[in-house]
Amino acid sequence: MSEGFLPPVEDRPAVTVDVVIFSLVEDDLKVLLVQRDRQPFLGQWGIPGGFVYRHEALESAAARKLDDETGVKNVYLEQLYTFGSPNRDPRSRVITVAYFALLPYAAIRELDEARASWFPLNALPPLAFDHEEIVQYALTRLRYKLEYTTVGFRLLPDLFTLSELQKAYEIILDERLDKRNFRRKILAAEILQETGQMKRDGEGRPAKLYGYRDDAITEIKTRRLFP
């Protein structure tokens, strides 16, 4: 293949997008999977995805797949990594640009339960293609981002108590965090603001409801928050 010339069409790969969609569902970090209704991997679960249209931007294709599956638009969507092992699809060379999306569970319309379902990260079924690797890669990225940025908050409702926020961190990181330490660090990061509202948190005293600061920067500037 001569550099600078386009390769013949029969040498071109197909290109897909796949979207790892995370949400916090009933105290579990879950990922949305769809059951394949055709070969290859008929009947197996996988992350939602599909071919990129000829005149479609990659991000638009990912947003389209996300909307198809959840009815949700305008949520946090980030390009994750491009997976292109020559034999990852038994049919032909297929390169996939993987994205990950974070959405609050309340934003999601009812799923088409005949084909889509939420699975906890620690109880995934066998996945089609290299989707297991893609999901694990996305989980690593999510945990990393949670410690350096505010994107993890996209999984939460607009208002939350510090206990709820800590619990979300603990679920995603899969580790217990010290309460006093968590509060000190998260408040020092200057990304939260009090709303003046209170919420009865379990059986204890009413707790302050927080939201994000309007001017909160995406990247936590001070330092790595945890551990």
Added chain:
Amino acid sequence: MSEGFLPPVEDRPAVTVDVVIFSLVEDDLKVLLVQRDRQPFLGQWGIPGGFVYRHEALESAAARKLDDETGVKNVYLEQLYTFGSPNRDPRSRVITVAYFALLPYAAIRELDEARASWFPLNALPPLAFDHEEIVQYALTRLRYKLEYTTVGFRLLPDLFTLSELQKAYEIILDERLDKRNFRRKILAAEILQETGQMKRDGEGRPAKLYGYRDDAITEIKTRRLFP
């Protein structure tokens, strides 16, 4: 296009890899550019790249391009981002998986100067395609990684004084760092080891030569180092 079926070949994009190659050259952070010898963008400079062979992994294609241009193998190579705007190439749909590479200048063989040259980041010529965007994206990633990881060290020789290390950080971040603060933080990160050797650093007293700790973790665990 029916989901699950492969799209017809005439709908498939061509896929390239492009590699942003950084090195520290004479107190400047520079990027390796090649001059295009054919259309489109004939005569303009761009980052090295080319089509992915039919049975070639993406990372192998990037390593091949890097070797073609510099004669260097086994250096730090990381997938950066996939750029796929439908009209980024005037010929046809071309999606490019961009990588960035860091290499110590001493490792590079002589360039083919008729077509390749090092350019300082602050004095780039007009670039072909969307390569300006790709280079800026790579620079942002490099600066970010320098603050959170040890990958920046790949730009340095195996042994260096703390002054040399600080200078490298200053060049890449494009800002002055406080000497005392830099030394305290970089030593606290537990990624350096003394070698027992000394080097006369400019006109001052001999300075200790450091190397990386063999057990140094890639990710700086403690906290963001700078500012």
